[in-house]
Amino acid sequence: MSGQYESVPTEVVLMKDENSDAAVNSKTVKNDGPIFGKRHEQVLMHGSLFFLMACIQSSMSIGIVAMNDPTASMNPDISTFDWKDKGAVLSCFFWGSILPQLGSGWLANRYGPKWFLVGTTIICAILNFLLPTVAYSYGSKGVMVLRVMQGFTQGIIPASLYGLLAKWVPPNERTRLGTIVAGGTTIGTVVITFISGYLAASWYGWPMIFYLNGGLGFLWGIVFSYFGTNTPAGHSSITHAERCYIEKSLPLEDKSKKLSTPWLKIFTSGHFLALLFAHCGFNWGFYILTTDIPIYFNNVMEFNIKSNGALSTLPHIVKWIMSLLFSFITDMIISKSICSIGTTRKVMHAIGSLAPCVLLIILGNSGPEDASKAVVLLIVTFGFLGANMSGYLFNHLDLSPNHAAVLMGITSQFGTICTAIGLTTVQYIVPDDDDPNQWGIIFYLTSGIFITSTVIFFFFGSGEVQPWNYERVRTKSPKGDENT
Incomplete structure (x- = not known):
């Protein structure tokens, strides 16, 4: 056993070369730690970030309708607009996310993805808080610039999360735990579709859609900065059995x-x-x-x-x-x-x-x-x-x-x-x-x-x-x- 792993009472049987596809399938681990371990906690935090990404990305589809409808809110003091370039506003987020994706994978691989995820999520949350003010002050053009910036921050997230999954998820659990993470996108899209309509019609109007998502972004960044780690070895409270189970499976x-x-x-x-x-x-x-x-x-x-x-x-x-x-x-x-x-x-x-x-x-x-x-x-x-x-x-x-x-x-x-x-x-x-x-x-x-x-x-x-x-x-x- 190489020096980077700690010895624990865990038995692993390899039938072939351990780096081969068949070897991964033939591993038998008698002690894989608790049924709900730290790897599951990390996966839930990763999935919640995908949930948040979907909320921020999809909320504009409903928000922009309310932003241009004077009757959307019961509060007559909520300002609305008459934008003719709504399609361009919706597409800006998408175009902003293209550029950083390749470089983000390299950076996350080289320096570890944790603080990239925390930093970009908090920045995206700040931009969400600023969106109503920017809309009032600079109109659709200002919102376009802000949405491009949001797209850029979120473009860093997918590759970084995959870097974490590679270190935290054993191959025999990879599909189901990874699906839980990726499923956050679907759930986020569904939830924000329902919630945004109610928020837009409420007394607080369409700005509350963006304030809510901004608050969730701040909350996730704070929680992950305390509990998220790049590798099992960096986690302070993971059991020896679970850590060795994960590391030996990779x-x-x-x-x-x-x-x-x-x-x-x-x-x-x-x-x-x-x-x-x-x-x-x-x-x-x-x-x-x-x-x-x-x-x-x-x-x-x-x-x-x-x-x-x-x-x-x-x-x-x-x-x-x-x-x-x-x-x-x-x-x-x-x-x-x-x-x-x-x-x-x-x-x-x-x-x-x-x-x-x-x-x-x-x-x-x-x-x-x-x-x-x-x-x-x-x-x-x-x-x-x-x-x-x-x-x-x-x-x-x-x-x-x-x-x-x-x-x-x-x-x-x-x-x-x-x-x-x-x-x-x-x-x-x-x-x-x-x-x-x-x-x-x-x-x-x-x-x-x-x-x-x-x-x-x-x-x-x-x-x-x-x-x-x-x-x-x-x-x-x-x-x-x-x-x-």
Whole structure:
């Protein structure tokens, strides 16, 4: 046992090379600490941050309606506006989040993600408190600048959180605990959709939406600064058994040398590029489903799904519930060695990506008379989309626990760009929202992208830890010899 681990009475049996996919599946740990341990506390804090991110990101969708509606609040003294550029205001957050994602993964990997998360969350909270004042003083242009800044701060968060998951979550618990974290986004979107409407209509009006989210951001930053840590070894009250259980389940690290980010090997790795295609393809299709399908229902199928609060949120709730079910199934398959990690990820990704193709093809050949059936199919489709959380979403941790933050930063950045391209493509191909033929082009194009990215991931993806995961900074001996 290397010096960085403390000896505790825990038995680990390895059947093969311990860095291989099969070795992870064959580990037997007799003492893994308490049923609800410090790793679960950390995961809940990580999930609450995703919840908060979703609240801050989504609140503007409802807030901007109330900001431009003099009758939204019962308080006549709440100021409102008459902005003609509401679409631009909504998109600014999205564009602001693109730039920092790649660099944030590298920074979190090099210096530890904790204080980056605390700092960016508190900054984002301050900006939320300032938003009403900026709106009153500088109008929509000022809000655009502020939302770009908020997007920038939140762009740092996903990759940093993946860096924490890589250190805290054992591989055999990775899918279900990771799904709990990622599920915070879905729950946050649903909760803020309901709460924002009530807050906007209250005596305090639309500013309370942003004050509430700002207060939650401050609270999370304070709590995580006290209880959050970068690694189990840095936690002051974790049990020896739980710490050793986590550390022994992960690839061994040589801490005598610093990690080196193997950029060239990452970008030339076929397994990573397959993951990149999977992330980009899913982003393209998912955001078209969530952003443009409601428009199609309203204009072509003559069914306004957004007017029904239950129907507008039910698909997301079903997706969250099914994602938890798929995550437990995935971890069971992996822990019982029924399939390798890589095969299980591919199958789950295929389930989550091919189901939307069926929906899109059916929608492209349906009319207003099929609206009710199409809504049911949409809800079922979102349930299958939950399988993707057990598919590509945690494959970054499989390929390289040491560089998971960097990998997530790269795929998130490209995925965000593909989202922007996809939504912009809809605007060009569908200038007439009432034309089903124009929508048909989008549906078949999106289905093709779903299928192509899924096939690439299925044949070229992997669940094995990659050799470049262990690369260290090169040093030179006095004689000039290089050591790695």
